[in-house]
Amino acid sequence: MLYKFYQQRVFPHLLNQVMQTPSLMQGRAELLSKVRGDVLEIGFGTGLNLPFYQEVEQIYALEPNRDVYDLAKKRVLEAPFHVQHIQASAEKLPFADNSVDSIVSTWTLCSIAELDKALQEIHRVLKPNGILHLIEHVQYQDNKLLKKLQDVLTPVQKVIADGCHLNRNIELELLNANFKFSEKYYFDAEDLPKVGRRMFMARAQKVEMTV
Ligand SMILES: C[S@@+](CC[C@H](N)C(=O)[O-])C[C@H]1O[C@@H](n2cnc3c(N)ncnc32)[C@H](O)[C@@H]1O
DSSP, X not given: OHHHHIIIIIHHHHHHHHTTOHHXXXXXXXXXXXXXXXXXXXSOTTSTTGGGOOEEEEEEXXXXXXXXXXXXXXXXXHOSSEEEEEOOOTTSOOSOTTOEEEEEEESOTTTOTTHHHHHHHXXXXXXXXXXXXXXXXXXXXXXXXXHHHHHHHHHHHHHHTTTOOSOOOHHHXXXXXXXXXXXXXXXXXXXXXXXXXXXXXXEEEEOOOOO
């Protein structure tokens, strides 16, 4: 019961604050300046990306957590384009095959319970020339100690941060899910604790599968 109270009444506000850390806001600005057309945002959260979109037609705001989306409503009303909330999970996207121009994920792939299913779904709904734009915190590959610490802390992090994994290798997950990169790089967000500091920013397109 106490945990439910934490999840519904406390966590959404913590999320809204932490996700406004300056380096994250800078990351949003850079990632979203190149997003075009109809956009499906996976794990819309509290709507912090909205001010950074420049040339979008409309946003499908996929957010399964109603308590989190409630904190986005004011930002949604202020947006200069149409935002449609979709209460669904990335593991089952309510979109037709090859139908979406742009898919955006900002620090969401860490939290999806069945990431391989979600990536299959993203692959299915993205147009052949569509782009998946993403920025995620990831596991260190060049620091054994921090990598191990991320493994050890992930079970705790999942409880306090709504399923968030500190130890995902998102680049590898995307390659395994048949995406190719047109742009990718890593950087460290110096204003965050070391265990969650390594960031992966990328733009990816789907590799068409031949049968
Ligand atoms: C760390 S927050 C990031 C929120 C937002 N993208 C941002 O940049 O501020 C992760 C978000 O993913 C959402 N989420 C968790 N599991 C999900 C799933 N299976 N499908 C879609 N979104 C999910 C959470 O509800 C939460 O809003």
